[in-house]
Amino acid sequence: MREKTERVIREWTESCDAEVSIAVLGGAWKPSILSLLAEHGVLRFGELGRLLDNPTARVLTRQLRELEQDGLVVRTVYQQVPPKVEYRLSELGESAGPLVEALTRWGGQYAAQQRAGVGAAPSG
């Protein structure tokens, strides 16, 4: 587990468990990474980068490492050249699937509503 995740679990009372979810899922690209792995099963580092919007290797690496430390993804290194590294969901990562879907659904509705209705909704 990441130090940050551990700190959040320790310092927030149990009434704030949602903070834990956000600590784990709330990094750039993380929900997308989880969705893609849920969809494709196994993906290599480069494939993930291409399926996302080409984040810098620095950023993608960090997100994947954090997800790995938090136990959501499994990283498999094949000792060969050129390097080959595969990522897939752990059981814990799979358990987050419905939550990521819920985030996606609500976020999509919210975005659509805001795009359409900023100050325009005739509510009376």
Next chain:
Amino acid sequence: MREKTERVIREWTESCDAEVSIAVLGGAWKPSILSLLAEHGVLRFGELGRLLDNPTARVLTRQLRELEQDGLVVRTVYQQVPPKVEYRLSELGESAGPLVEALTRWGGQYAAQQRAGVGAAPSG
């Protein structure tokens, strides 16, 4: 809508709608604020502070303002002394209820599992 929320909606492709949810819900205390407002209906600034773990007024104010700008909470000021300000959920804020619950549930399970099983789970 906050500038940040707007930027997230603009800059992330629709496949990453979950980022929008996290942009809106992902601030210190925000899920807790929404839960409390869902439970109590209406709460004053000071009541919220006491029900949470007494965040500084600075922090609580900012979270509430952001939630207000993002359209999740409604702020009502009563012109009287000493001041009285009430917060309640908007319809949009209520629509986030199930999502916050899902975050809380998964986060709680995750935290419990990590507290119990860090390196201890006998899986074989």
Next chain:
DNA sequence: CGTCACAGTATCCGAACGGGTACTACGTGA
């Protein structure tokens, strides 16, 4: 010998965020 593919690492930067302390407005009541 140089180049390519792949999966990173090293270093740096600016913005954003949480949080701490001090201060404010204003009518009431001792």
Next chain:
DNA sequence: TCACGTAGTACCCGTTCGGATACTGTGACG
């Protein structure tokens, strides 16, 4: 006259985060 209560605001600080750029290791290929 002074403190009280409420709901903040102003100012500052340290950390974290996303991101840009440059560099690395290594075997195969030409």
